[in-house]
Amino acid sequence: xxxxxxxxxxxxxxxxxxxxxxxxxxxxxxxxxxxxxxxxxxxxxxxxxxxxxxxxxxxxxxxxxxxxxxxxxxxxxxxxxxxxxxxxxxxxxxxxxxxxxxxxxxxxxxxxxxxxxxxxxxxxxxxxxxxxxxxxxxxxxxxxxxxxxxxxxxxxxxxxxxxxxxxxxxxxxxxxxxxxxxxxxxxxxxxxxxxxxxxxxxxxxxxxxxxxxxxxxxxxxxxxxxxxxxxxxxxxxxxxxxxxxxxxxxxxxxxxxxxxxxxxxxxxxxxxxxxxxxxxxxxxxxxxxxxxxxxxx
Amino acid sequence: xxxxxxxxxxxxxxxxxxxxxxxxxxxxxxxxxxxxxxxxxxxxxxxxxxxxxxxxxxxxxxxxxxxxxxxxxxxxxxxxxxxxxxxxxxxxxxxxxxxxxxxxxxxxxxxxxxxxxxxxxxxxxxxx
Numbered sequence: 519x520x521x522x523x524x525x526x527x528x529x530x531x532x533x534x535x536x537x538x539x540x541x542x543x544x545x546x547x548x549x550x551x552x553x554x555x556x557x558x559x560x561x562x563x564x565x566x567x568x569x570x571x572x573x574x575x576x577x578x579x580x581x582x583x584x585x586x587x588x589x590x591x592x593x594x595x596x597x598x599x600x601x602x603x604x605x606x607x608x609x610x611x612x613x614x615x616x617x618x619x620x621x622x623x624x625x626x627x628x629x630x631x632x633x634x635x636x637x638x639x640x641x642x643x644x645x646x647x648x649x650x651x652x653x654x655x656x657x658x659x660x661x662x663x664x665x666x667x668x669x670x671x672x673x674x675x676x677x678x679x680x681x682x683x684x685x686x687x688x689x690x691x692x693x694x695x696x697x698x699x700x701x702x703x704x705x706x707x708x709x710x711x712x713x714x715x716x717x718x719x720x721x722x723x724x725x726x727x728x729x730x731x732x733x734x735x736x737x738x739x740x741x742x743x744x745x746x747x748x749x750x751x752x753x754x755x756x757x758x759x760x761x762x763x764x765x766x767x768x769x770x771x772x773x774x775x776x777x778x779x780x781x782x783x784x785x786x787x788x789x790x791x792x793x794x795x796x797x798x799x800x801x802x803x804x805x806x807x808x809x810x811x812x813x814x815x
Numbered sequence: 816x817x818x819x820x821x822x823x824x825x826x827x828x829x830x831x832x833x834x835x836x837x838x839x840x841x842x843x844x845x846x847x848x849x850x851x852x853x854x855x856x857x858x859x860x861x862x863x864x865x866x867x868x869x870x871x872x873x874x875x876x877x878x879x880x881x882x883x884x885x886x887x888x889x890x891x892x893x894x895x896x897x898x899x900x901x902x903x904x905x906x907x908x909x910x911x912x913x914x915x916x917x918x919x920x921x922x923x924x925x926x927x928x929x930x931x932x933x934x935x936x937x938x939x940x941x942x943x
Contacts, residue, residue, distance in 0.1 A: 761940045782886075782913060782942045803942075804912040805919035 546571075547592035547666075554670035554678050559604055559695040561680065563618075563668045565596035568684075570664050576685035577622050584624045587631065587643035589617065590682050590689075591666060595638045598680075605677075605694040606632065607653040616651070619643055620682075620689070627654040630691060653691070660688035675776055699758050701740055701768055701776055708741040711757070711788060711795050715811040717745065723806070732798070732811050743767070743786075763788040763795065784808070842884045842935045843897040851877040853903040863909045872922045873902050882931045883921055886942040887913035917942055 547566035554561050568591070573581045582588050589595040595617035598606075603613050607630065616632035623629075632651040633644045644650070666684040677694040717732035731746040734757065744754040756768035758779050765788075766781040782803045788795035798811040851874030857867040873880050883898040884890055889907055894900065898917055901908040908914035917938050924934045 764940055782916065785941050801916075802912070803916045805916040805923070 552668055552670065554673065554680075556673060556678050556693075556695045557675065557698050558602065560599075560601040561604070561670070561678065561693055562599040562601075563596065563680065564599070565591035565618075565666070565668060566593045567666050568592040569666075570662075570685050574662075574685055577687055578624055582622055584622060587619050587621050589638075589640045589643070590620050590668075590684070591618075591640070593640060595619065595636070595640055596668075597636045598632060599636075603696060605692075606651065606680075607655060607691045609651055609653055611651050617644070620655075622657065622687075628657045628689060629653065630655045630689070655689050655691055657687050657689050659686055662686055675778075699760065699766075699779060699781075701756055701758055703736075703739070703741045703759060705736055705739075708736045711741055712736050714814040715798060716814055717798075717809055717811040719745075719809045721808060741765070757786060763790065840884060840890070842882055845878045845882040845931075846896070849877045849881045849899070851875065851899075851902075854899070855902060855906045860906075860909065866909060866915070869908075869915060869918060869922075870902055870906075873899065873918050876922060876925055879921055879925050879931060879934065880918060883917060883935060883938055885914055885917060886938070887911050887917075889914065913942060 545566075547568040549564070550567050551562060551564045553563070570576055573579060576582055578584045597615055598618050599615040600606075600611060600613050604611055611632065614634065615636040616634060617636050617638045619631035619633060621629040621631070630653045631644075631646075633647075634649050635644065638644060646652070660683055663683040663685065667682070669681050669683070670678045671681050671690075672679040676697060677692060679690050680693055681688060681690040712734050715732040715734070717730050718727050719730055720727045732743065733746055734741065734743045736742070741757045741759070742754055743757050745752075748754065752767060752769060755770065756776060757765040758768045758781075759765050760781070765786040766779050767784055767786070768776040768779045771777045784803075785801050787799045787801070789797045789799070791797075796813050798809075799807060800809040800811075802808050854870055854874040854877070857864060857870070860867055860870065877899055880902070881897045881899040885895070885898045885901055889895060889901060889911070892907075894904070898914065898921070901911070901914040902918070908918065920938060920941060921934050924937055929937070
């Protein structure tokens with residue numbers, strides 16, 4: 519093979535080597551990413567994971583000095599990305615990608631800093647600026663963790679907790695999302711839907727229709743509904759309005775908190791007669807008509 | 816025996832939950848001259864002949880279905896253009912309750928005389 523062809527073949531082969539293989543390297547702090555989605559908002563932490571490697575105690579030592587601005591990671595600064603605006607530790611934070619910094623202290627609260635510039639090497643911590651989000655966070659003792667870890671140990675319908683653990687320290691920050699749906703409904707808007715309904719139920723096309731009672735009521739600022747006898751899975755549920763006359767069921771846990779809104783699984787569509795909801799259709803996500811109801815006189 | 820709700824939930828779990836819910840992109844513009852020629856036929860449906868009527872209905876209104884974005888996450892797949900794409904090729908609609916629901920809703924509203932914009936609005940309200 520002519521030399522020119524050999525050189526081209528070698529160049530082509532180099533281009534074809536997978537990126538991961540080309541960059542393969544044993545690192546003291548391997549890169550990792552974790553993310554959590556809550557009601558359509560995704561939080562992503564991208565960070566390098568240093569190990570303690572016998573440097574215990576770690577904080578207040580040569581590894582991490584008290585009072586210095588330090589990225590909880592290594593090499594390129596840890597980043598936190600928000601796919602939508604959210605609340606971090608009670609502070610509103612705009613959608614975007616931020617570098618994450620902490621100021622550890624021997625006593626009292628630490629400071630968590632989100633800097634709007636994401637690509638910063640750990641040796642060049644940003645100066646304090648008005649564009650940063652700076653929060654007081656509590657560092658608490660924790661069981662020993664060898665590898666620096668970010669995780670989302672709790673998730674609710676409205677938020678999650680971002681927790682950092684390393685050595686014998688844990689810092690947790692609550693993250694709250696903008697709810698996509700309003701569960702509560704003003705009483706005046708809910709009132710027209712309240713009542714008792716004759717409900718004809720059919721869970722499959724082959725099933726013989728069954729007539730039961732359906733009840734809509736206003737309770738605790740929310741329009742709710744239940745079948746009588748109650749559906750064992752759904753029990754009494756919230757009717758969460760998405761559009762005028764279109765609702766989806768919100769299911770409650772044993773503590774009375776909504777843990778799931780069944781959208782698009784089950785749509786409740788009311789039809790009005792003379793301006794008042796008079797009939798109801800319930801359709802599954804495949805548009806199967808699972809039930810119809812008429813208001814009782 | 817699993818209930819219909821269990822089945823639907825499982826289908827959603829496989830497709831819907833796999834896709835993070837980001838702000839939805841706009842609905843596609845129906846391609847000029849689009850036809851339903853590539854929509855699978857009853858003979859091509861294999862183990863899902865019960866869906867043949869839905870495929871027939873979609874084949875009859877390609878200009879409507881081609882103007883709707885699918886909300887189940889399949890819009891990220893290569894070669895996807897519109898909800899019509901879900902009825903062509905691998906026809907993933909065969910295994911997706913959300914695709915089926917959007918198509919049935921679109922066909923039903925089209926028969927009721929609704930415009931494409933009204934159908935899109937209804938699809939977004941139910942599935943967006």
